[in-house]
Amino acid sequence: MPLHLWLSKETVRAWFALFEARARCWHGVSRMDRWAILGGQLVAPVDRQRPPYWVWNTALNQLYLSAYHLAPANIPAYLGALQQHKVVYLLGYPSGLYRLAQVVLEQNLTAPKLKVAIGNAEPLLDHQREAIAAAFGCPVRETYGMAEIAAAAGECETGRLHIWPEAGHIEVLADEYNAPVDSGRAGRLVATGLLNADMPLIRYETGDRATLSAHTCECGRKLPLLESIEGRVDDVVITRDGRHIGRLDPVFKADLPIREAQIIQEDWAVLRVLYVPAATYSAQDGEMLIQRVHDRTGEDMKVILEPVTEIPRTANGKFRAVISHVRQSSPDKTGPLKNSIMTRKSNKHESFVVLGLFVLSLVVSAVFWSLLPAGFRDNQSTDYLNHYEPVARAILAGQGITLEGDIATRYPPGFSMLLAGAFRIGELFNLDDETVLLAFRLFFAGLSVVLVYALGRLIWTSALAFIPALAWLTYPFFLWLTKQPNSEVPFIPFLYASIFVFWLAALHKPRAWGLYLIAGLLAGATMLIRPSALGLGVLMAGLVLVIGHRMLAVRARFWAAGLILMGNLLAVLPWEASVYARTGHVIPLSTGGAITIQDGLTFLAVPKEYRREVRIPDDVAALMWTFHERRPEMASTGDAAAVVLDEARHNPAAFIKLMAIKVARSWYGSIAVFMNCRPF
Amino acid sequence: LIQFVYLVLIIWGTVHVLRQGGDVRRMIAGNWLVVLNFWAMTVLVIPLFRYMLPVMGLLMLALPGVYLALQARRQTLSLPSGQPVNSDY
Numbered sequence: 125m126p127l128h129l130w131l132s133k134e135t136v137r138a139w140f141a142l143f144e145a146r147a148r149c150w151h152g153v154s155r156m157d158r159w160a161i162l163g164g165q166l167v168a169p170v171d172r173q174r175p176p177y178w179v180w181n182t183a184l185n186q187l188y189l190s191a192y193h194l195a196p197a198n199i200p201a202y203l204g205a206l207q208q209h210k211v212v213y214l215l216g217y218p219s220g221l222y223r224l225a226q227v228v229l230e231q232n233l234t235a236p237k238l239k240v241a242i243g244n245a246e247p248l249l250d251h252q253r254e255a256i257a258a259a260f261g262c263p264v265r266e267t268y269g270m271a272e273i274a275a276a277a278g279e280c281e282t283g284r285l286h287i288w289p290e291a292g293h294i295e296v297l298a299d300e301y302n303a304p305v306d307s308g309r310a311g312r313l314v315a316t317g318l319l320n321a322d323m324p325l326i327r328y329e330t331g332d333r334a335t336l337s338a339h340t341c342e343c344g345r346k347l348p349l350l351e352s353i354e355g356r357v358d359d360v361v362i363t364r365d366g367r368h369i370g371r372l373d374p375v376f377k378a379d380l381p382i383r384e385a386q387i388i389q390e391d392w393a394v395l396r397v398l399y400v401p402a403a404t405y406s407a408q409d410g411e412m413l414i415q416r417v418h419d420r421t422g423e424d425m426k427v428i429l430e431p432v433t434e435i436p437r438t439a440n441g442k443f444r445a446v447i448s449h450v451r452q453s454s455p456d457k458t459g460p461l462k463n464s465i466m467t468r469k470s471n472k473h474e475s476f477v478v479l480g481l482f483v484l485s486l487v488v489s490a491v492f493w494s495l496l497p498a499g500f501r502d503n504q505s506t507d508y509l510n511h512y513e514p515v516a517r518a519i520l521a522g523q524g525i526t527l528e529g530d531i532a533t534r535y536p537p538g539f540s541m542l543l544a545g546a547f548r549i550g551e552l553f554n555l556d557d558e559t560v561l562l563a564f565r566l567f568f569a570g571l572s573v574v575l576v577y578a579l580g581r582l583i584w585t586s587a588l589a590f591i592p593a594l595a596w597l598t599y600p601f602f603l604w605l606t607k608q609p610n611s612e613v614p615f616i617p618f619l620y621a622s623i624f625v626f627w628l629a630a631l632h633k634p635r636a637w638g639l640y641l642i643a644g645l646l647a648g649a650t651m652l653i654r655p656s657a658l659g660l661g662v663l664m665a666g667l668v669l670v671i672g673h674r675m676l677a678v679r680a681r682f683w684a685a686g687l688i689l690m691g692n693l694l695a696v697l698p699w700e701a702s703v704y705a706r707t708g709h710v711i712p713l714s715t716g717g718a719i720t721i722q723d724g725l726t727f728l729a730v731p732k733e734y735r736r737e738v739r740i741p742d743d744v745a746a747l748m749w750t751f752h753e754r755r756p757e758m759a760s761t762g763d764a765a766a767v768v769l770d771e772a773r774h775n776p777a778a779f780i781k782l783m784a785i786k787v788a789r790s791w792y793g794s795i796a797v798f799m800n801c802r803p804f
Numbered sequence: 805l806i807q808f809v810y811l812v813l814i815i816w817g818t819v820h821v822l823r824q825g826g827d828v829r830r831m832i833a834g835n836w837l838v839v840l841n842f843w844a845m846t847v848l849v850i851p852l853f854r855y856m857l858p859v860m861g862l863l864m865l866a867l868p869g870v871y872l873a874l875q876a877r878r879q880t881l882s883l884p885s886g887q888p889v890n891s892d893y
Contacts, residue, residue, distance in 0.1 A: 401824065401876065403876060405823075405824070406823065407822075407823060407824065407829065410824060410829075428827045429824070429827065429828065430827075430828065431824045431828065431872055432872075433871075433872060433875040433876075572861060575861075576861045576864065576865070579831075579862070579865055580865055580868070582827075582831060583827055583828045583831050583832075583865070584828075584865075584868050588868035588871070588872075589868070591864075591867050591868045591871060592861070592864040592865045592866075592867050592868065595810075595864045595867055596860075596861045596864050599810070599860065599861075599864075600806060601806075601807070601853070601857055601860070602857065602860070602861070605854065605857055610854075612854070612857065612858055615858055616858045616861065619858055619859075620861060620862070623835070623838065623862065627831055627834070630830075630834075631827045631830065631831065656842060656845045656846070656855055656858075657842075658845065659841050659845070660838065660841065663837060663838060663841050667834050667837065671830050671834065720849040720850065721848060721849055723849065723850050724847075724848060724849040724850045724851065727850045783847065785851075786846075786847045786851040787843070787847055787851070789851040789852075789853075790843055790846040790847060790851040790852075790853065790855070790856050791807065791811065791853060791856060792807055792808075792853050793850075793851050793852045793853050794852060794853060794854070
C-alpha cells in the first residue's frame with residue numbers, strides 16, 4: 125500500500141543540512157559547488173534525439189541530467205555538458221553513473237575530472253565503483269537513504285558506511301521474529317525516524333536487508349557502522365538502443381489505483397507489468413500506466429499489463445520493483461536472454477508444467493473413457509464410418525482423396541489425411557486400428573490442453589494459466605467429444621495452434637513476420653479439417669489491423685494481415701485447385717455446405733430417427749416445413765441464401781423466432797440419439 | 805446445467821478481465837470475436853453445441869478473471885470500512 129509522507133519545510137531543511145554535512149562535506153564539496161545529478165525526473169522528452177538531455181537548475185547550482193537518454197551515442201554530449209557547466213561533483217543512480225563511465229572507458233573519451241561521485245537510490249556495486257572512479261578520476265562514495273527520511277547512512281573516505289543517527293534509529297531484526305540480530309548477521313532493516321516530527325515513523329519496515337558492524341572506523345568518526353546493505357539491487361531496464369534505465373518504479377507512485385506493482389523485462393522490447401489493482405482500477409488507468417512507461421522507455425517498448433493478486437517476493441522475501449531478464453550488454457551482440465540462468469530455469473519449469481499437463485490429460489481422458497458404459501464406448505460417428513475412414517483408406521491405397529472412385533468433397537480432406545498418416549504409422553509399428561485411433565485421440569486431446577496452457581501463458585502467470593488448462597482437460601463435454609474419432613479431435617489443437625501463433629505475434633513479437641504466415645497456414649489447415657473455421661484467417665487479419673496500432677505502423681499492419689491471408693490461401697489452394705481440376709467447380713472447402721444449411725433450416729420440424737423431439741412454436745414449425753418443401757431450390761450455398769432471404773421477407777416473425785432458437789441452441793443443442801444412447 | 809455453470813463463470817471472468825485493460829483484454833476480446841465467428845457458422849447450419857465446443861477452450865482463458873475478481877472482492881470486504889484502500893500509489 126502506498127505511503128503518503130507529510131514533511132514540513134523545517135524537516136526538509138534539516139534533511140538537506142544533514143546531507144550537506146554528511147555527504148558533501150565529508151568529501152570536500154559543498155552546496156555552493158556546481159554539481160550534476162543523474163536522476164529519475166523527466167527533464168527531456170524521451171524521444172528527443174538531440175541534446176540537451178539536461179536542464180540547468182540555477183537555484184541549486186545543479187545540472188539535472190536525464191537518466192533516460194544514456195545511449196552510447198549520447199554520452200559525449202553528456203560529457204560536454206559536464207565540461208560546459210564546470211561541474212565539480214556528480215550524484216546519481218550508480219547504474220546511470222556506471223553507464224556513463226562504461227562508455228567513457230570503452231570509447232576512450234575524455235571526461236572531466238571530478239572531486240567525487242556519489243551514488244544514491246541504488247546499491248553501489250564494486251565493478252561500478254571501479255569504472256566510475258577510473259572514468260572521472262575521483263573517489264566514488266555510496267549513500268543509503270530513503271524518501272521516508274527514517275534512516276540514512278553515508279560512506280566515509282575509508283569506504284565504511286556510517287549511519288546518520290540524526291535521521292533515525294536503525295535496528296536490524298531477525299527475519300522470523302522481531303528481535304535484533306547480532307552484528308555481522310543480516311536481517312530486516314527497521315527504522316524509527318527522528319528527523320520528521322510532522323509524521324514520525326516508528327519501527328518502520330524499510331523493505332531492505334542490512335548487516336550492522338561492531339567495528340570502529342579508521343576515519344576516527346564514532347558514528348555506528350553498517351557492514352552492508354543488501355537486497356536493494358533493482359535490475360535496470362535496457363532498451364533496444366542500449367539505454368539503461370535504472371529506476372522505473374516512479375511510474376506507479378502518482379495517482380494510479382494500484383496496490384503494488386512490479387516491472388519485469390522479459391525481452392529487449394517487452395516489459396511485463398504485474399500489478400495488483402485496487403477496486404477502483406479501470407482500463408483507463410492501465411492505458412495511463414502504459415503511457416508512463418513509454419514516456420521513459422520509448423514507444424517501441426512493448427508493455428504487457430498483467431493483473432495479479434499479489435507480487436511474488438524474492439527468496440529472501442524482498443519486494444523488487446524492477447526485474448530484468450535481459451543481460452546488461454548490447455542486444456545486437458547477445459540477443460534475447462535465451463542462455464541466461466533465469467530463462468533456463470523458467471524454460472525448465474515450463475517444460476515440466478507442459479509435460480505434466482499432457483500426461484494429466486491422458487490420464488483424465490483414459491479414466492473418463494474407461495468409466496463410460498459399454499454402449500457409449502463404441503464409435504458412433506457415422507461421418508467417420510461413412511466418409512473419413514474410407515477416404516483415409518483410399519489415400520493409403522494411393523487412390524488420392526477419393527470415395528468409391530470419385531473425389532471426396534462432402535467434407536474437407538484434412539481429417540482423412542491425418543487419419544491416413546496415423547494408420548500408416550500404425551502399420552509401421554504393427555498396431556491394430558483401435559490402438560492407433562486411441563493414440564490419435566489421446567495425442568490430440570493432450571495437445572489441445574497444452575495449447576490452452578500456452579495461450580494462457582501469453583497473458584497470465586504460470587499459476588493462472590493453469591486454471592483454463594485444468595478446466596479444459598476436465599471439461600466433460602470435451603472428454604465426451606474425444607471418446608471417438610470425431611473430426612473435432614484434431615481440429616481443436618490446430619485451431620488453438622493457429623490462434624496461439626497469432627497472439628504470440630500480435631502481442632509479443634509484432635515484427636516476427638514469419639509468425640503471421642504460420643498463423644495463416646495453420647488457420648488454413650484448420651479449415652481443411654472442418655469448414656467451420658472458415659473466416660478465421662480473415663478475422664485474424666482484421667484483428668491485427670485493429671489491435672496492431674500500438675506496435676506497428678499502418679503499412680506494417682497491412683503487411684502482417686496480408687501474410688496471414690497469404691498463409692491461409694497457401695494452405696487451402698492445393699485442395700481447391702485439385703477439386704476444380706477434377707470437377708470444374710469451385711467449392712467453399714466442401715460440397716456439404718448447402719445440405720448442412722438445409723438441415724439447419726428444417727431440423728426441428730422434420731423428423732429423423734436419431735433426433736429428439738423438441739417443442740417449437742407452430743409458426744416456426746410451419747416455416748421449417750416450407751424450407752423443407754423448397755429443398756430442391758437450395759442446391760448450392762448461394763441458392764440456399766436466396767431462399768432464406770425470400771422466406772424471411774414473407775414471414776419475418778417466424779424467421780426471427782427460428783434464428784433466436786438457433787442462436788440459443790448453439791450453446792446446448794444436441795442431436796445424438798443413436799443406438800439407444802442418450803445425448804449429452 | 806453443467807454448461808450453464810461454465811458459461812456463467814466464463815462471462816464473469818470475461819467481464820472482470822475486460823475491465824483490466826492491456827493485452828489481457830485484447831486477447832480475451834479477440835477470442836470472443838473468434839467465438840462469434842463460430843457462433844455465426846453454427847447458426848448457419850444445425851445449431852449443435854458440438855460445433856461450438858472447440859471454442860470453449862478459448863473462452864476458458866477468461867476463467868482466471870473469476871479468481872482475480874474473487875480475490876479483489878475478498879480484499880475489499882476485509883477492509884474495516886468496506887471501502888477500497890487509498891487508491892494512490
